[in-house]
Amino acid sequence: MTNTSELDLDHALDVALQAVQAAENIIKRYFRSDLDVIAKEDASPVTQADIESEGVIRQILQQAFPQHGFYGEETGTTSMQSDSIWLVDPIDGTKSFVRQSGFFSTQIALMHKGKLVLGVSNAPCIFDSGQTGGGPTGETAFATRSGKAMINHEAVAVSRVENLQQCFMSAGNLSSLAADVGAWRRYGDLVTSVARTRGYGDFYHYHQLSRGQADLVVESDVNILDIAALSVIVEQAGGVFTDLDGGPIGLQTRSVLAASNPQLHRQALAILHG
Numbered sequence: 001m002t003n004t005s006e007l008d009l010d011h012a013l014d015v016a017l018q019a020v021q022a023a024e025n026i027i028k029r030y031f032r033s034d035l036d037v038i039a040k041e042d043a044s045p046v047t048q049a050d051i052e053s054e055g056v057i058r059q060i061l062q063q064a065f066p067q068h069g070f071y072g073e074e075t076g077t078t079s080m081q082s083d084s085i086w087l088v089d090p091i092d093g094t095k096s097f098v099r100q101s102g103f104f105s106t107q108i109a110l111m112h113k114g115k116l117v118l119g120v121s122n123a124p125c126i127f128d129s130g131q132t133g134g135g136p137t138g139e140t141a142f143a144t145r146s147g148k149a150m151i152n153h154e155a156v157a158v159s160r161v162e163n164l165q166q167c168f169m170s171a172g173n174l175s176s177l178a179a180d181v182g183a184w185r186r187y188g189d190l191v192t193s194v195a196r197t198r199g200y201g202d203f204y205h206y207h208q209l210s211r212g213q214a215d216l217v218v219e220s221d222v223n224i225l226d227i228a229a230l231s232v233i234v235e236q237a238g239g240v241f242t243d244l245d246g247g248p249i250g251l252q253t254r255s256v257l258a259a260s261n262p263q264l265h266r267q268a269l270a271i272l273h274g
Helices: 009-030 048-064 094-098 181-193 204-210 224-236 262-272
Strands: 037-039 045-047 069-072 076-078 084-092 105-112 115-123 139-144 168-171 196-198 216-219 240-242 256-259
Touching (some): 009 084, 009 105, 009 115, 009 139, 045 048, 045 094, 048 069, 048 084, 084 224, 105 224, 115 204, 139 224, 168 204, 181 262, 204 224, 204 256, 216 262
Parallel strands (some): 168 196, 168 216
Antiparallel strands (some): 037 045, 084 105, 105 115, 115 139, 216 256, 240 256
């Protein structure tokens, strides 16, 4: 258990939730509008919605916690030597956002002394069909190391599935895994071992894992801003969240093996490393 006695995690969570709400107001204003899309150096897209929403998140967090560091997808890093660092991806899933799909989310995490202690994942338009009327269209997941995992303010928990034969698995980005012939063969062994596979990707299969709708998630191509918040949520829901080698999540993490429990995680890890 991470020692967070010098942090008020409840207060930090309140501020993070305020920040994602402010970002949501900006994002919804741009969603399904005629956007200019800029290609970054890595060829990934960025829009004015990304830039403005990260700006308001940064402003709110730094006003409340001026001594904390900040690591943003669009605006970079400041004070990374601080004990507490906010990790922010304002629109995780910009490619979906640009294609006018609601399959994107705002990710805010707090790292304290190298350990992730808080996560918020807000998908404001995930159930938006593009039609007028209807009920709420968003989904917000959050957790701190001192509390339960919540989705839309209801406590959630992982499934009790403990063997691969009953497992529902979802996979995200797998490019580097596919480029390794041996690793790809072992991944195929895993696919043939589980009950069902899907590819929800991005934030959504972690929300599903946290509420017991999926049991295993595999990704080989992520960065820490994609998964920092989600790792806290999954673990506080009772799950296991490591990289594909079974190692802990940190700033350099580039892959994920997340499971509903240690037994399932061990089985999947054994197959992937044959």
